[in-house]
Amino acid sequence: MRLNNRIALITGAGRGIGRAIAEHYAREGARVAVADLDTAGAQDVVEAIRASGGTAMALTMDVTNEKAVADGVSAIVREWGGLDIALANAGVQHIDPIHKLAYEDWFRVIDVHLNGAFLVTRAALNQMYKNGGGTMLFMGSVHSMEASPLKAPYVSAKHGILGLCRAVAKEGAEYGVRSNIICPGFVRTPLVEKQIPEQARELGISEEAVIRDVMLRHTVDGEFTTLEDVSELAVHLAAFPSAALTGQSIVVSHGWHMQ
Incomplete structure (x- = not known):
C-alpha cells in the first residue's frame, strides 16, 4: 500500500472530491482525519472507511476559523502522534458577473478557499517542521491557470492558492516538506x-x-474528469518519494488546459 501508516488531514472531506480522496488514502493504508464543516457528513465518511477496514477520525472544522483549524491539527497529533500529509480542499462557489457581485459573496469564496488554505497550511507546517517533513497538497483547478466568466472570486482564489503552493515549496524544502497543487477540470x-x-x-x-x-x-x-482521476493523482503526489516533484501544478482535465 502506497500510504501505509501515513497520517493525513483532508479538509472539505465530507463529500465530493474530498471524500473520494479520503477513502482512497484509507485504502492505501493511511490514517485519515476527515475534516468538514458538516459534522454528519464527516462522520459518514469515517464510518464508510472503518467499515472497509481503514482507520479514520472525524473533525468538525470551519477552515476560516483560526482556532478550529489549530485545534483540529492538535487533535490529530494527540490521537496519532503526528501529521504527514495535509490537503487543503475545502471550497465553495458563487456564480455572478463581476458588476453584480456582492462584496460579501466575493469575500466568502476568497475566505474559504484562500484564507482557509493558509490557515490549514500554517497549522500543518508547524507540525511537519517539527517532525522532519511531510507533504502539503492543495486543491486547485483549471481556474488556477485561466479564467471563466461568472466566477471571478473562485478564479482569483484558485490563482492565489497556486501562489501559496509555490511559496510553501520554496520555504518548506529545508524542512523536508514538498508542496504540489492538483488542478482538475x-x-x-x-x-x-x-x-x-x-x-x-x-x-x-x-x-x-x-x-x-x-x-x-x-x-x-x-x-x-472523474473522482477516481483526481483521487489517484492525490495518492500519487502524497506517495512521491522525493523533492524532484514539488512546487508543481498537475492538471487533470481531459485536455481542457495543457501546459
Missing part, C-alpha cells in the same frame, strides 16, 4: 451540479448547453 460533484442551473439561468441557455458548450467545450473528448 469539471468533476460532477455537488458543487458543480449546483452551477449547472445557475449558469443556465445567467447565460440564458439550457442546462445541456452549459455542460456541452461551457463546461466540456475545450476538453479533447467531451468528458468530465
